[in-house]
Amino acid sequence: MDALGAIFASLYQFGDAFAFLVLSACGLAIIFGMMGVINLAHGEFIMCGAYVTVMANRAGLPLPVAVLAGAVVAGAIGVLVERLVIRHLYARPLDTIVATWGISLIATQGTLIVLGSTMTGVGTPLGSFELAGNSYSTYRLVLMGSAVAVLVLLYLFFNKTRFGVLARATIQVPHMAEALGVDTRLIYAMTFGIGAGLAGLTGGLYAPTMTMVPTMGTTFIMEAFVTVVVGGADVFLGTAPAAAALAIVKASLTSWYGQLFGQIGLLIAVILVIRLLPRGVSGFLLRERA
Amino acid sequence: MKIRTMAGLPLAALTGSLLLGVTAATAADPIKIGVLEDQSGDFAAATLVKVHAIELATEEINKAGGIAGRPIELVVYDTQSDNTRYQEFMRRVLQRDKVDVVFAGFSSASREAYRPIVNQFDGFAFYNNQYEGGVCDANMVVTGAVPEQQFSTLIPWMMETYGKKVYTIAADYNFGQISAEWVRNIVKENGGEMVGEEFIPLGVSQFSQTIQNIQSAKPDFVVTLLVGTAQASYYEQAAAASVGLPMASSVNVGQGYEHKRFTPPSLKDMYVTTNYIEEVDSPASKAFLDKFRAKFPDEPYVNQEAANSYIAINLYKQMVERAGGSTAREDLRKVIAAGDVCFDGPSGKVCLDPKSQHMSHTIFLAKVNDTHGIEFPKVWEDIKPYWLGDAGCDLTKNDPSEQYTPSNPPPKP
Numbered sequence: 001m002d003a004l005g006a007i008f009a010s011l012y013q014f015g016d017a018f019a020f021l022v023l024s025a026c027g028l029a030i031i032f033g034m035m036g037v038i039n040l041a042h043g044e045f046i047m048c049g050a051y052v053t054v055m056a057n058r059a060g061l062p063l064p065v066a067v068l069a070g071a072v073v074a075g076a077i078g079v080l081v082e083r084l085v086i087r088h089l090y091a092r093p094l095d096t097i098v099a100t101w102g103i104s105l106i107a108t109q110g111t112l113i114v115l116g117s118t119m120t121g122v123g124t125p126l127g128s129f130e131l132a133g134n135s136y137s138t139y140r141l142v143l144m145g146s147a148v149a150v151l152v153l154l155y156l157f158f159n160k161t162r163f164g165v166l167a168r169a170t171i172q173v174p175h176m177a178e179a180l181g182v183d184t185r186l187i188y189a190m191t192f193g194i195g196a197g198l199a200g201l202t203g204g205l206y207a208p209t210m211t212m213v214p215t216m217g218t219t220f221i222m223e224a225f226v227t228v229v230v231g232g233a234d235v236f237l238g239t240a241p242a243a244a245a246l247a248i249v250k251a252s253l254t255s256w257y258g259q260l261f262g263q264i265g266l267l268i269a270v271i272l273v274i275r276l277l278p279r280g281v282s283g284f285l286l287r288e289r290a
Numbered sequence: 291m292k293i294r295t296m297a298g299l300p301l302a303a304l305t306g307s308l309l310l311g312v313t314a315a316t317a318a319d320p321i322k323i324g325v326l327e328d329q330s331g332d333f334a335a336a337t338l339v340k341v342h343a344i345e346l347a348t349e350e351i352n353k354a355g356g357i358a359g360r361p362i363e364l365v366v367y368d369t370q371s372d373n374t375r376y377q378e379f380m381r382r383v384l385q386r387d388k389v390d391v392v393f394a395g396f397s398s399a400s401r402e403a404y405r406p407i408v409n410q411f412d413g414f415a416f417y418n419n420q421y422e423g424g425v426c427d428a429n430m431v432v433t434g435a436v437p438e439q440q441f442s443t444l445i446p447w448m449m450e451t452y453g454k455k456v457y458t459i460a461a462d463y464n465f466g467q468i469s470a471e472w473v474r475n476i477v478k479e480n481g482g483e484m485v486g487e488e489f490i491p492l493g494v495s496q497f498s499q500t501i502q503n504i505q506s507a508k509p510d511f512v513v514t515l516l517v518g519t520a521q522a523s524y525y526e527q528a529a530a531a532s533v534g535l536p537m538a539s540s541v542n543v544g545q546g547y548e549h550k551r552f553t554p555p556s557l558k559d560m561y562v563t564t565n566y567i568e569e570v571d572s573p574a575s576k577a578f579l580d581k582f583r584a585k586f587p588d589e590p591y592v593n594q595e596a597a598n599s600y601i602a603i604n605l606y607k608q609m610v611e612r613a614g615g616s617t618a619r620e621d622l623r624k625v626i627a628a629g630d631v632c633f634d635g636p637s638g639k640v641c642l643d644p645k646s647q648h649m650s651h652t653i654f655l656a657k658v659n660d661t662h663g664i665e666f667p668k669v670w671e672d673i674k675p676y677w678l679g680d681a682g683c684d685l686t687k688n689d690p691s692e693q694y695t696p697s698n699p700p701p702k703p
Contacts, residue, residue, distance in 0.1 A: 020496055122553065209527055215519065251499065260489060
């Protein structure tokens with residue numbers, strides 16, 4: 001029984017780390033991994049989703065609907081940002097870093113000015129369950145399930161739907177897609193919007209478990225970039241294995257040596273991947289520019 | 291004030307400066323106070339209110355005729371919860387703005403970042419924050435509470451009430467490390483046992499594994515020395531996992547008002563030693579709170595650092611006036627050395643200790659109940675900041691400008 005408890009505890013911790021990595025990274029995997037836009041405002045889309053979720057929930061919407069509202073609003077803002085800023089910078093990838101960083105600063109400071117330094121959260125739903133002497137938050141299982149669902153849905157969406165095929169074609173060879181009659185501007189905007197919407201979904205899902213502050217997005221950023229960088233060229237077949245491998249590193253190091261070593265482990269993993277599998281990073285960046 | 295300065299004859303001013311020194315010549319010039327606090331970034335939730343408290347005290351003093359007849363002028367910069375900003379702005383207020391005194395800093399990392407600069411330019415700074423203690427520096431006045439005030443009261447009380455097995459989780463920088471050392475020592479002195487200790491990097495927001503480690507160690511209570519809004523997510527996550535252990539802290543509630551920000555009952559059975567929070571039920575506290583809300587109706591919470599900042603301005607006023615209007619640091623330190631620089635403020639009577647230039651406090655034990663209301667099971671009156679003085683720091687004799695810890699005490703003469 002004790003062994004079973006220990007196994008469950010490890011699985012739970014692995015699942016928790018995996019969910020956090022996948023959900024942190026999924027929006028970025030599309031915007032950075034697929035489109036090649038280094039989006040430093042990723043954390044702010046997450047923050048936006050979280051804030052909208054909490055406000056919608058307080059306004060009376062049930063939490064699942066509120067989370068979706070957060071995702072939709074973040075996605076809509078994503079489309080807007082793409083139209084106004086990102087669109088003009090596809091040919092200048094380094095400039096998008098500056099532009100999205102600026103957007104991130106404006107969003108954080110703007111939220112601070114308009115909504116104040118903190119906001120009361122909504123509280124974690126679903127309570128807890130007990131197993132072999134330890135108690136666990138049930139909501140964390142929902143997060144794990146959501147992470148898997150997001151991966152599956154993304155895979156189906158980009159591989160099995162017409163829009164998904166057009167999107168991949170547009171991003172791979174934009175001129176050819178255009179010549180074949182695809183409205184590439186619309187596709188770019190929609191893809192960016194989906195990435196931002198996924199970030200908003202992450203924010204909404206994590207909102208009940210976190211402190212609501214304008215800087216909350218930054219706590220996702222490191223994990224997001226690490227996962228996407230390790231995931232490398234293929235977003236859909238990259239993100240999930242990368243998150244799984246990193247979750248093992250993080251969960252085991254954290255349980256043996258504490259949080260600090262969990263973080264160090266993640267960063268060392270990234271350094272190793274960049275050193276040993278450079279195509280994981282630069283390969284796809286070069287391909288996008290070609 | 292301004293008009294009189296402009297109208298004053300240059301000749302008179304010149305003679306004045308020749309005869310009476312700088313102080314008399316600038317009698318109507320404002321006293322400039324630099325304010326470096328985090329108005330954005332990870333710490334803003336706890337520190338915006340400090341700036342407001344300083345503005346409130348300044349307004350009151352200016353209305354009542356200023357400090358020794360001179361109005362206060364604030365030079366405020368937003369340090370953005372960023373240590374390098376502290377260094378930049380500290381240089382700027384001391385070199386370019388030439389302020390008379392600086393009120394600066396929230397995190398201990400930021401204080402240690404700017405303190406060498408204050409020493410380099412021989413400035414005078416107030417640190418109005420509770421912290422891990424041990425700064426023996428003649429250029430600094432500390433109005434916040436220190437471990438002998440917060441932990442020597444709290445930890446024995448908790449051990450008596452809940453049991454002797456203690457688990458500490460602390461932010462991984464000088465504040466958390468040194469505070470955890472204090473907790474460790476006090477637990478040992480009182481015959482208790484540390485069943486675990488974990489240091490969490492700033493900015494970490496996910497605590498599943500930490501929560502599980504705590505549950506496996508089965509402590510009687512958890513000492514939470516978490517800092518910043520990201521780490522504050524611990525409480526929500528621990529409550530969701532039904533950890534259900536009492537918590538003890540020197541920083542929560544009194545600083546980050548977590549009981550207002552989180553949904554009840556996630557902070558149930560949190561015990562905090564603080565020298566002030568807005569729930570303190572005394573006429574002086576009520577009067578302070580009323581003034582605060584009148585000027586800042588939207589203030590989310592008036593915390594201990596707000597009270598300390600307010601007290602600090604009033605102490606500074608008293609020092610300058612007792613020094614005959616001089617703002618020179620050595621003149622003010624002579625006043626502190628008299629040992630009776632006291633102020634009867636929102637948290638009761640407080641006095642500055644000449645040896646360490648730290649402040650005595652009334653310490654309130656605040657307990658968070660299941661609806662996130664505050665009860666005060668115990669109050670310790672007039673706890674002195676004795677550790678530095680007892681350990682051998684005496685700023686009236688020499689100025690080592692060091693930070694000491696229990697494992698690194700001042701050298702014995």
